[in-house]
Amino acid sequence: MYPNNGTGHDEKPPPPPPMQIAQYPPAGAAxxxxxxxxxxCCEDPSNCIITWCCPCITFGQNAEIIDGGATSACCVGGLIYYLLANVGVACLYTCGYRKKLRGLHSLQEDPCDDCLVHCFCLPCALCQEHRELKNRGFDPSIGWAANAQKMNQGAATMPPMMQGMGR
Structure with missing residues (x-):
């Protein structure tokens, strides 16, 4: 039974607001x-080792966060990566996620085109994207739902942002 709203009808409580991926760079980042x-890669050696041994894990974790939970689980993204890697075209699929990550955070296409980075330096690109997500407050290894819960708890305890008077 849901609480009575005073009109004699029981109503469900409103759903929590969806979590938004932060658009601003972390402290100290341009x-x-x-x-x-x-x-x-030396900045996160454990992820580097996982990515070199089984890149589908890192890709699946990254894809789940970049998609905002739309990819049902990192297993789906990892499985798609694995199947495409067996025919040698995984980079054509993964470069789209790099582009999407860049769009979410207004990042430059660096050091070159996203597809070239993924075709020639795929493990390094996956590791960099994983570090970028971590540096922006996400932990790809725990999945979207846990990150959303963590962010929503943090938002509930943070004071509201004050805005100056505009003209």
């Missing part, structure tokens, strides 16, 4: 710039 370089 707008439009990646927070780490393409070859910065």
């Amino acid at each position: 707008p439009g710039q990646w927070t780490t370089g393409l070859c910065g």
Whole structure:
């Protein structure tokens, strides 16, 4: 039974607002710039090892966060990656997620075209994207639902942003 709203009818409580991916760079990062370089794998050695041994795991985790949970689970993204990798065209699928990540955070296409980065440096690109998500407050390894819960809890405890008077 839901609480009575005073009109004699029981109503469901409203759903929580959807979580939005932050559009602003983390502290110390320049707008439009990646927070780490393409070859910065030493910054997260555990993810580097996982990506070199089984890139479908890192890709699946990244895709779930980049899609905002629309990819039902990282397993789906990882499975698609695995199947496409077996025929040698995984980079054609994964480069779209790099482009989407860049669009979400207004990042530059660096060091070159997204598809070229994924065709020639796929493990490095996946690691960089994983680090970028982590540096922007997400933990791809726990999935979208846990990240959404973490962000919503953080939003509930943060004071509202004050805006100055505009003309």
